[in-house]
Amino acid sequence: MTYNSWNQHVVKKKNKELVLRTITSLAPLSRADIAQNSGLNKATVSSLVNELIDEEFIYESGPGESSGGRRPVMLLFNERAGYSIGIDIGVNYILGVVTDLMGNIIFEKNITVRNLSFKEHISLVKETIHILIQNTPQSRYGVIGIGIGVPGIVDKSGKVLHAPNLNWKDVNLKEIIEQEFDYPITIENEANAGAYGEMRFGVGQDCTNILYVSNGIGIGLGIILNGELYRGINGYAGESGHMVIVANGEKCTCGNLGCWEAYASEHALLKNAENCGISSTPTLEELIQKAEEKNTDTIELFQDIGFYIGTGVSNLIKTFNPQKIIIGNRLAMAKHLLEKPIVDSVRKQALIYHQADIIDFSKLSTHSTALGVSAFAVEDFLHISDQID
Structure with missing residues (x-):
């Protein structure tokens, strides 16, 4: 790929992401509305919208209000194109949720635990993820990622450096989960995820x-x-x-x-x-x-x-x-x-x-963290996703 063609490819991906983000934020809206809100020209918007429809990220609904001419076709985000899994690892509980791409909880599993060893805790986390996967509805993209919140210091590689209340030190949690599940894995501090969950879905x-x-x-x-x-x-x-x-x-x-x-x-x-x-x-x-x-x-x-x-x-x-x-x-x-x-x-x-x-x-009470890490997984999927070409 030449530099110019590579550059055009990147620009197209950025524009496509912008169109998708505009629809997820403001839907229902027409192609003309997208052009006005995004600053892209109508031809570019029309082409990118057609691709997103083919990829099942968006769909057309009924016609909207007319401003004098033909009634425009309205576009909506397909939040059921894929599903995300969010896990909150607590000291005395493990909470797991399946959400659609807009953060709506489709299924959840909450387990009360007490005085678990590290091995037992990890085993229950894996078991919970398997249950959540089994209860994820069929869709074009299936499970798009797994986010896990941990009450401790987490580095950028997904390693838990210290979680004193779990008695964990230097646990490469991302690697452990990746060995069993072939999905993108995100590991985050549970309070960070909770803050993000509250900003996206809470008070x-x-x-x-x-x-x-x-x-x-x-x-x-x-x-x-x-x-x-x-x-x-x-x-x-x-x-x-x-x-x-x-x-x-x-x-x-x-x-x-x-x-x-x-x-x-x-x-x-x-x-x-x-x-x-x-x-x-x-x-x-x-x-x-x-x-x-x-x-x-x-x-x-x-x-x-x-x-x-x-x-x-x-x-x-x-x-x-x-x-x-x-x-x-x-x-x-x-x-x-x-x-x-x-x-x-x-x-x-x-x-x-x-x-x-x-x-x-x-x-959101006890669900802030699980929803937050689930949202991280969704955003990683939609951010210049491999599917959005």
């Missing part, structure tokens, strides 16, 4: 500067700045669960003392409940029920956790001055118990110029 859809606090057994932070996921120089940003909020305080799973995670996570809540004698093997669901039944000791536990969540959140507000801070993952299920103590804590600790009314709770 952050109208925001471009978001902090997503993933609060489960551990605490992670996903950062969206100017509409882009911020990963840091090496991809390790967002380890805010390990910022110190109490000098020489409780020992954290990371080995340090006084980390936010040691005071404000689901793990801290369960540990406190056990120490108080509320339950010998407490679960979050059990504690929420006890609090709803007006058990004062349990209500106080949630108030204490809310105070410490607010302490960390106030530090984040002072550092980032975001549009919105979203509390997600499992503790989002306790919004009705945590919201007031968190907001009260922030109001006491934040500067007068900062506001507590930017705090929100995830409506």
Whole structure:
């Protein structure tokens, strides 16, 4: 291929991606609408639209409103052309979803786990993926990719450098999954994926500067700045669960003392409940029920956790001055118990110029991460996809 022909090929792919992106964002719309929104000429748009129809990425629907001439044929994105798989690996759960190309959940599988070895955890992840594949509908492109979110530090090659709450170190997760599944694999920090999931599908859809606090057994932070996921120089940003909020305080799973995670996570809540004698093997669901039944000791536990969540959140507000801070993952299920103590804590600790009314709770709850990694897989597929030639 000569340089000129290669260059023309690249330009065509870029233009085709632009047309597809315009349709996915603004559909239903006509060929003339696409030309107007994309800046491409009508002949180019018509040619690229015909190719996308042949490839089943888009389809024609009924005619639209006439502006004086013939009624235009409207175009829609075919979200069922392929399906993505998203996996959220938690300490006490594995959640898997099958989504279409617009992020709609078609099938899901949620497994509760406890004290698994590494081998057992990986085996269950693989088993979950097999179940999801078996329950994926037939389509032109089938399973287009698998995204996996992990609560730990993940490098750009898909290696989990350290996931303290899973007790994983230097795990080449991408390679392990690729050995069994012949699909594109994406490995991402679960808080990063959760932040992206909230921006795409959750309460952050109208925001471009978001902090997503993933609060489960551990605490992670996903950062969206100017509409882009911020990963840091090496991809390790967002380890805010390990910022110190109490000098020489409780020992954290990371080995340090006084980390936010040691005071404000689901793990801290369960540990406190056990120490108080509320339950010998407490679960979050059990504690929420006890609090709803007006058990004062349990209500106080949630108030204490809310105070410490607010302490960390106030530090984040002072550092980032975001549009919105979203509390997600499992503790989002306790919004009705945590919201007031968190907001009260922030109001006491934040500067007068900062506001507590930017705090929100995830409506996606435990699904933010799975939807986020699934969306990453979809975008990798649609971004100058091999099918889009």
